[in-house]
Amino acid sequence: MTSEATAGVLPAPDAAVADPAALLAAWRPGEGTWFSGPHGGLLARGAARRLDDPDDAGRVLGETGGIVVGALPYDPAEPAALVVPEEITWTSAPARPVGRGVDDGSDLAHWHARPVPDPARYEAMVAEALERMRSGGLEKVVLSRALDLVRDTEVDRPAMLRELAARTLAGYVFAVDLPAGSSLVGASPELLVSRRDGEVVANPLAGSAARRSDPDDDEAAGAALLASAKDRHEHALVVQEVAAALGAECDTLDVPAEPSLIRTDALWHLSTTIRGRSSVSSLDLARALHPTPAVGGVPREAARRAIRELEPYSRGFYTGMVGWMDASGDGEWVVALRCGEVGGCSARLYAGAGIVPGSVPSAELAETTTKLETMLAAL
Numbered sequence: 445m446t447s448e449a450t451a452g453v454l455p456a457p458d459a460a461v462a463d464p465a466a467l468l469a470a471w472r473p474g475e476g477t478w479f480s481g482p483h484g485g486l487l488a489r490g491a492a493r494r495l496d497d498p499d500d501a502g503r504v505l506g507e508t509g510g511i512v513v514g515a516l517p518y519d520p521a522e523p524a525a526l527v528v529p530e531e532i533t534w535t536s537a538p539a540r541p542v543g544r545g546v547d548d549g550s551d552l553a554h555w556h557a558r559p560v561p562d563p564a565r566y567e568a569m570v571a572e573a574l575e576r577m578r579s580g581g582l583e584k585v586v587l588s589r590a591l592d593l594v595r596d597t598e599v600d601r602p603a604m605l606r607e608l609a610a611r612t613l614a615g616y617v618f619a620v621d622l623p624a625g626s627s628l629v630g631a632s633p634e635l636l637v638s639r640r641d642g643e644v645v646a647n648p649l650a651g652s653a654a655r656r657s658d659p660d661d662d663e664a665a666g667a668a669l670l671a672s673a674k675d676r677h678e679h680a681l682v683v684q685e686v687a688a689a690l691g692a693e694c695d696t697l698d699v700p701a702e703p704s705l706i707r708t709d710a711l712w713h714l715s716t717t718i719r720g721r722s723s724v725s726s727l728d729l730a731r732a733l734h735p736t737p738a739v740g741g742v743p744r745e746a747a748r749r750a751i752r753e754l755e756p757y758s759r760g761f762y763t764g765m766v767g768w769m770d771a772s773g774d775g776e777w778v779v780a781l782r783c784g785e786v787g788g789c790s791a792r793l794y795a796g797a798g799i800v801p802g803s804v805p806s807a808e809l810a811e812t813t814t815k816l817e818t819m820l821a822a823l
């Protein structure tokens with residue numbers, strides 16, 4: 445039951461189709477947004493309008509036509525980074541330039557790296573979350589940590605994006621201009637929601653295991669994940685909430701009873717593809733779902749509080765969403781994971797892990813380390 449590609453919408457049918465690798469190579473920080481998925485993507489350039497309130501997106505698109513594209517932060521009270529671009533070029537195939545090869549690993553020799561918080565503190569955060577679960581009121585929470593990287597020379601963001609695309613076998617690759625002049629760059633495996641011609645797809649992920657270099661060990665790691673009661677519970681909590689939130693907005697909804705496996709360069713994940721039909725816009729669907737327990741927790745408020753009290757920073761755009769929507773409401777929004785904010789000579793990378801009863805602090809720390817590998821490899 446392994447699938448290489450997560451579901452996603454295709455570019456608009458009347459779109460111009462360009463050479464994906466050439467288009468990817470044309471992305472420049474400060475000039476626009478790159479967003480691509482298993483079935484294609486887009487390069488958006490210029491900003492006819494900037495929107496920091498997603499409530500304005502539908503009305504503005506009614507006036508301007510075209511699309512909105514960009515990112516929404518984890519905290520809905522913080523400003524979004526959405527634009528109506530001046531120019532959009534679509535591709536109907538994934539951009540997979542030839543990279544340095546997937547086994548190079550990361551070379552951090554030129555970087556000064558500082559984990560935030562330090563690893564021991566992250567384990568203590570996980571222990572505190574488990575304590576809150578024992579005393580009741582919290583079932584699941586996703587706790588994250590960051591890695592701050594600084595070096596002497598400016599980061600080559602276009603090269604980083606090309607490297608990420610080269611390493612991403614399935615899933616989504618993006619680079620979004622942020623107001624401070626930095627970029628949100630990442631490679632997320634998780635489709636929050638897409639809508640095309642009324643067809644809705646959501647693909648929540650939760651439950652993870654590190655990939656192995658030996659093919660037999662790797663298959664065994666995937667099979668063990670699929671059989672793990674703890675991970676299936678962690679996954680089911682997410683599917684239940686996504687199905688309930690989408691159910692309220694959809695006319696029909698199909699929720700598979702069993703998860704399947706997907707793989708990224710570094711990880712196996714439990715995955716469920718939920719399908720439905722809705723006249724609600726893709727951005728409104730995405731905002732109704734956010735934050736799913738894949739990045740927040742259960743119950744939503746108790747998890748939000750635990751995240752606010754235990755994580756030592758504001759998440760910014762990490763675990764927010766990235767994507768686009770057209771004037772009809774069709775579009776595609778992915779969870780901002782396996783990503784970082786990159787600007788000048790520095791980068792802040794993020795990774796989190798879902799904590800449920802039975803989680804082990806050292807194992808959750810190791811999972812976040814594995815999740816950071818996707819971005820580290822692109823540096």
Ligand SMILES: C=C(O[C@@H]1C=C(C(=O)O)C=C[C@H]1O)C(=O)O
Pocket residue numbers: 586588634649650651652713738739781782794795796797798799815
């Ligand atoms: C929070 C992250 O990933 C999320 C958490 C997962 C988990 O806990 O198993 C799996 C996929 C994502 O939904 C991240 O990559 O930072």
